Amino acid sequence: MKQIVIATKNKGKANEFKSFFSKENIEALSLLDLNFELPDVEETGQTFEENAALKAEEICHLLKKPVLSDDSGLVIDALNGRPGIYSARYAGEEKDDKANVQKVLEEMENVPENQRTARFVCVLAIARPGENTIFKKGFCEGKIATSATGEYGFGYDPIFIPDGYSRTMAELQPDEKNRISHRKNAIDQLEEWIHSM
Numbered sequence: 001m002k003q004i005v006i007a008t009k010n011k012g013k014a015n016e017f018k019s020f021f022s023k024e025n026i027e028a029l030s031l032l033d034l035n036f037e038l039p040d041v042e043e044t045g046q047t048f049e050e051n052a053a054l055k056a057e058e059i060c061h062l063l064k065k066p067v068l069s070d071d072s073g074l075v076i077d078a079l080n081g082r083p084g085i086y087s088a089r090y091a092g093e094e095k096d097d098k099a100n101v102q103k104v105l106e107e108m109e110n111v112p113e114n115q116r117t118a119r120f121v122c123v124l125a126i127a128r129p130g131e132n133t134i135f136k137k138g139f140c141e142g143k144i145a146t147s148a149t150g151e152y153g154f155g156y157d158p159i160f161i162p163d164g165y166s167r168t169m170a171e172l173q174p175d176e177k178n179r180i181s182h183r184k185n186a187i188d189q190l191e192e193w194i195h196s197m
Ligand SMILES: O=P(O)(O)OP(=O)(O)OP(=O)(O)OC[C@H]1O[C@@H](n2cnc3c(O)ncnc32)[C@H](O)[C@@H]1O
Pocket: 007, 008, 009, 010, 013, 043, 070, 071, 072, 073, 074, 087, 088, 097, 100, 120, 153, 154, 155, 156, 157, 181, 183
């Protein structure tokens, strides 16, 4: 079976990639699956693209094979685009999903329904030894709920209501999230590269 390394230590993301790639008969291995220690790549970029490139290129350089990375986040209009590229560490360096969700809910407390628009963004980078890095970007439009509900997914899923739905992303079955998500929309654009693997 073909394999692809995903430069992520996020279990929720890793599981979604495993599900997408298994449909193509490719095994997706995250950094959590590799039985040697790889560094935490510092995400010092100012854009999703810069951070995705940092993660894919550093791990590609160490492993000497193609590596895919994902830099993603939640962009909220009423918060001028925050948490954006800081989504993972919005409430602090310990990357606590529940604390991040709570911080957003508090900041959005007095924002009326029609101003709660937001989108998930996913930038994928594929770094290959000796070649230029490829980027693909996907979005999922929606709005911010007034409380957290649902047990599926990860991150901000419990407070994100995708357009066309009345439930949060965390209330959707994983298969359903994976049909409409920002990650799915970015991965769909990888088709040509996947078939050239
Ligand atoms: O950098 P890696 O190791 O991949 O893992 P990370 O969790 O730090 O990932 P990012 O730097 O890309 O930060 C993205 C954050 O945005 C949020 N996020 C991204 N995709 C999401 C999704 O599908 N559903 C809910 N929240 C998501 C979630 O809080 C992530 O921690």
